[in-house]
Amino acid sequence: MATATRLEDWSPDSWQRRTTLQQPVYRDRGALERAVLSLSRLPPIVVSWEIDALHAHLAAAQRGERFILQGGDCAESLEDCSSERIVQQLKILLQMSLVLVHGLKQPIVRVGRMAGQYAKPRSTDTETRDGVTLPSYRGDIVNRAPFEAAAREPDPELLLRGYERAALTLNFVRALIDGGFTDLHHPEYWDLDFMRHSPKYEEYKRIVESLSDSLHFFESITGRPVADSQRVEFYASHEGLHLHYEQAQTRYIQRRGRWYNLSTHLPWIGVRTAGLEHGHVEYFRGLANPIAVKVGPAADAAYLKELTRVLNPDNVPGRLTLIHRFGAKDIAAKLPALIEGVRAGGAEVLWICDPMHGNTESTSSGLKTRRFDNILAELEAAFRIHGELGSRLGGVHLELTGDNVTECTGGARGLSDGDLARAYRSTVDPRLNYEQALEVAMRISRYAAR
Numbered sequence: 001m002a003t004a005t006r007l008e009d010w011s012p013d014s015w016q017r018r019t020t021l022q023q024p025v026y027r028d029r030g031a032l033e034r035a036v037l038s039l040s041r042l043p044p045i046v047v048s049w050e051i052d053a054l055h056a057h058l059a060a061a062q063r064g065e066r067f068i069l070q071g072g073d074c075a076e077s078l079e080d081c082s083s084e085r086i087v088q089q090l091k092i093l094l095q096m097s098l099v100l101v102h103g104l105k106q107p108i109v110r111v112g113r114m115a116g117q118y119a120k121p122r123s124t125d126t127e128t129r130d131g132v133t134l135p136s137y138r139g140d141i142v143n144r145a146p147f148e149a150a151a152r153e154p155d156p157e158l159l160l161r162g163y164e165r166a167a168l169t170l171n172f173v174r175a176l177i178d179g180g181f182t183d184l185h186h187p188e189y190w191d192l193d194f195m196r197h198s199p200k201y202e203e204y205k206r207i208v209e210s211l212s213d214s215l216h217f218f219e220s221i222t223g224r225p226v227a228d229s230q231r232v233e234f235y236a237s238h239e240g241l242h243l244h245y246e247q248a249q250t251r252y253i254q255r256r257g258r259w260y261n262l263s264t265h266l267p268w269i270g271v272r273t274a275g276l277e278h279g280h281v282e283y284f285r286g287l288a289n290p291i292a293v294k295v296g297p298a299a300d301a302a303y304l305k306e307l308t309r310v311l312n313p314d315n316v317p318g319r320l321t322l323i324h325r326f327g328a329k330d331i332a333a334k335l336p337a338l339i340e341g342v343r344a345g346g347a348e349v350l351w352i353c354d355p356m357h358g359n360t361e362s363t364s365s366g367l368k369t370r371r372f373d374n375i376l377a378e379l380e381a382a383f384r385i386h387g388e389l390g391s392r393l394g395g396v397h398l399e400l401t402g403d404n405v406t407e408c409t410g411g412a413r414g415l416s417d418g419d420l421a422r423a424y425r426s427t428v429d430p431r432l433n434y435e436q437a438l439e440v441a442m443r444i445s446r447y448a449a450r
């Protein structure tokens with residue numbers, strides 16, 4: 001294979017020869033090495049044929065035949081690995097995908113920020129409060145959020161705890177899907193109890209009823225059940241930030257002659273670690289998985305040209321997804337030149353919009369939030385700009401939860417800054433709650449239809 005020759009100088013640990021940003025500093029290197037070795041001996045969370053199936057779906061999304069819904073928590077926490085939380089997350093993603101199927105009239109590929117979304121990039125390595133300086137919280141796979149010395153000390157054992165939780169999470173998701181939880185004949189199973197009080201519930205119910213009607217109509221005409229539609233596919237993704245964790249699960253698949261990261265289907269590189277010369281780009285270039293890269297306001301066409309060349313030298317469709325996240329105020333100024341640049345270079349990419357990370361701000365009381373209107377404005381602009389340039393926006397990337405939190409302001413209930421304290425649970429970024437998430441799905445259907 002052409003890529004094989006270019007990968008002669010690549011190995012799962014070749015990133016270690018590069019400058020690698022956002023890695024925790026472990027005091028006890030021996031303990032880190034032991035944890036990574038244990039991790040590398042555990043069975044994988046996903047398998048290569050599922051990864052290849054997602055790759056094909058991403059290529060289809062690029063051709064305009066599918067739409068990608070990627071979403072979940074900003075960061076999963078070890079504590080939140082409970083059946084109730086997993087069910088809620090799965091339900092909201094399923095509900096959104098129903099709304100999108102109805103609106104976009106094409107298959108939706110569901111990709112959770114789930115089962116491994118434990119490591120977080122931070123703007124500073126340390127945090128100081130009242131004259132005390134401690135390492136920043138970097139996600140539950142690294143250390144703990146409380147501002148105490150013992151909690152903030154990076155602990156390599158947490159890599160194993162995170163991996164185990166990731167496996168438990170995906171195991172339960174698989175069981176729910178296999179057991180008919182996602183059966184379109186019974187969308188009432190997917191209802192979230194508190195949804196009935198939502199101003200958007202009636203609209204959602206109408207969509208579901210219309211889909212059920214179509215299904216029953218089809219089945220009565222053909223005289224057989226729509227077997228395939230009873231089972232939905234669901235994929236896992238996370239930011240491939242902690243490279244020792246990622247490396248440990250990178251396996252050579254003999255039959256395919258390639259290296260796969262078997263800790264997730266779709267790993268992505270965050271905006272802070274996407275430097276061309278840095279360790280993350282080096283590690284990702286050797287993977288057979290489809291991969292994604294976040295693209296922020298600092299990116300220019302020359303950077304993307306080089307990035308697409310390094311990460312997808314054979315220009316394979318579906319291999320590389322670019323997730324742009326500029327913020328509502330910057331998207332119109334930044335996105336067109338990047339779309340034109342990528343096209344001029346002839347690079348095959350799938351474009352996805354993340355309307356969350358460019359729209360983060362702080363309230364006067366210091367809480368991190370996002371305004372629902374800014375999220376919608378960025379999404380609307382993204383669909384419009386891609387449309388005007390004859391490009392395709394093939395998906396969205398959202399931070400959301402099936403819970404009734406108050407982290408983003410606005411939405412059908414018009415949450416204000418003052419409402420946020422009521423149910424603010426995120427230790428990192430503010431997420432859309434179930435109602436806001438559903439409303440986003442309804443809006444996307446409208447924006448995409450224009």
Ligand code: PEP
Nearest residue numbers: 074270271272294325357
């Ligand atoms: C994230 O997805 O949570 C994140 C940190 O995003 P970005 O790399 O785009 O800032």
Ligand code: CO
Nearest residue numbers: 074399428429
């Ligand atoms: Co985030």
